[in-house]
Amino acid sequence: NAGVTQTPKFQVLKTGQSMTLQCAQDMNHEYMSWYRQDPGMGLRLIHYSVGAGITDQGEVPNGYNVSRSTTEDFPLRLLSAAPSQTSVYFCASRAEGRAVKETQYFGPGTRLLVL
């Protein structure tokens, strides 16, 4: 298994540009989520999905859109990038359900700089 993969690894955008951060997992996990991490801070939840066709907002959703058309993919869209969105973005997935051993697996991150 490749686990959770993210592309690109690095991206530089100009203010107002749009882009999509890709996230894919091959573990057949129902739950996927996007976090952002600013320097010296913990991770903050942007959006999450509990299955294909179902998404919901996290702690800091403004400026981001998501969709979940398949179990494997959970792209994050920035419609009009702003310098405040400069951050490291992590995608994560885990199995959903009531079993205790549901650990969350994180991707390697995408480093985004908005000028």
Added chain:
Amino acid sequence: DAKTTQPTSMDCAEGRAANLPCNHSTISGNEYVYWYRQIHSQGPQYIIHGLKNNETNEMASLIITEDRKSSTLILPHATLRDTAVYYCIVRSNTGTASKLTFGTGTRLQVTL
């Protein structure tokens, strides 16, 4: 989900046990204690979790107090590669949208 309080930073000599404390005084009965770590610039990595009993795996041990208001993560023989930020998180394992809420964690520096 209950909030957690952790020291900002700790040092540990290589080969010694690293004991990382966490306070979660508002934890509720169905909330688990999770520990993750983040090695520089990488995605967080799961370490261990527990409800009320002490837990041990190949990476660490988790000691939860009887009243569940605090816990300690123990790395029995710390190595330089254990230098990382360690996050203590409490969350419910019920419901379809149980989420991890990260604080700022404890920055563990393992030294020679």
